[in-house]
Amino acid sequence: MEQAGRKSRRSNQLSEDVKSRLDFRAFYLRFCLPVRQSSTRIQALCPIPKHSHSGKGRPSLSIDLRRGLFHCFSRDEGGDTIRFYELMRGVSFSEALGEMAGDLGIGGTRRNSLTVRAAPDTEAVAQRDALPVLPTGRMTLICEAFLERCKCEEQTEGVNYLARRGIDATTMLHAGLAYFPRRSYHRVMRHMLDKFSLDELQRSGLFNARARLTFYRHRLLFPFYRCGRAIFLQARTTASGVEPRWHNMRGGVPSLYNVDALDDLPSGRTVDPGGRLYRYTHAFGAWL
Numbered sequence: 085m086e087q088a089g090r091k092s093r094r095s096n097q098l099s100e101d102v103k104s105r106l107d108f109r110a111f112y113l114r115f116c117l118p119v120r121q122s123s124t125r126i127q128a129l130c131p132i133p134k135h136s137h138s139g140k141g142r143p144s145l146s147i148d149l150r151r152g153l154f155h156c157f158s159r160d161e162g163g164d165t166i167r168f169y170e171l172m173r174g175v176s177f178s179e180a181l182g183e184m185a186g187d188l189g190i191g192g193t194r195r196n197s198l199t200v201r202a203a204p205d206t207e208a209v210a211q212r213d214a215l216p217v218l219p220t221g222r223m224t225l226i227c228e229a230f231l232e233r234c235k236c237e238e239q240t241e242g243v244n245y246l247a248r249r250g251i252d253a254t255t256m257l258h259a260g261l262a263y264f265p266r267r268s269y270h271r272v273m274r275h276m277l278d279k280f281s282l283d284e285l286q287r288s289g290l291f292n293a294r295a296r297l298t299f300y301r302h303r304l305l306f307p308f309y310r311c312g313r314a315i316f317l318q319a320r321t322t323a324s325g326v327e328p329r330w331h332n333m334r335g336g337v338p339s340l341y342n343v344d345a346l347d348d349l350p351s352g353r354t355v356d357p358g359g360r361l362y363r364y365t366h367a368f369g370a371w372l
């Protein structure tokens with residue numbers, strides 16, 4: 085009884101921490117396309133799967149950005165951001181809380197938390213282990229195997245995320261982007277361990293010193309191509325509040341895109357590096 089009380093106090097505290105750290109607008113816009121929005125309110129077509137809306141008619145979802153609350157007038161259902169996440173993902177309260185806290189990098193101080201176990205190695209660990217970086221050929225094979233495996237997994241979240249930023253599925257395909265859904269984490273990790281030695285996976289930066297796949301909080305994958313081969317990967321987080329926004333394989337970022345140097349170029353400009361057409365997209369600070 086006392087233990088249950090402690091657990092519920094802890095989850096209440098965590099849920100307050102999560103909500104205080106969330107950018108409510110960014111959170112809700114991960115899931116819905118607004119029809120109208122102001123500084124305090126968003127109105128949108130309700131995307132909650134079990135409501136089975138037709139997608140036509142008046143937008144039934146109203147979001148109060150000051151308090152972070154939503155309400156679907158059509159089904160008379162509402163609540164806070166955690167409830168919204170539960171409904172969108174079909175998960176329990178504690179799963180929703182755990183995933184949202186994980187995305188924000190909080191509540192993960194417990195040693196068994198996946199956010200902690202999957203974290204990329206710190207500079208201190210990398211220096212201690214002093215693993216040599218992999219030669220390009222092996223790095224390419226690992227990048228390509230990881231990309232191909234992720235593309236076999238559910239891509240909807242990644243496709244929707246990019247669509248909200250004006251990047252359609254054709255561009256996503258053209259740029260070779262892939263999404264690594266959280267639910268596939270263990271399956272993809274096992275697949276990579278079946279194909280490559282742990283030593284090589286750690287040297288590539290795909291795995292950390294704890295033998296875990298590191299692309300856990302950064303799951304939108306941007307390959308760097310040279311002559312049609314994916315020689316390097318960078319991944320971006322799709323969650324609000326996660327810092328840093330990007331995570332890389334180990335070693336220096338090779339050619340093709342240099343975000344700092346390209347920052348001043350206007351959006352929509354096209355170039356042709358390495359035989360592919362890319363468009364500089366300011367939404368990501370990247371060539372797509």
Ligand SMILES: [Zn+2]
Binds near residue numbers: 130131132135137159
């Ligand atoms: Zn609804």
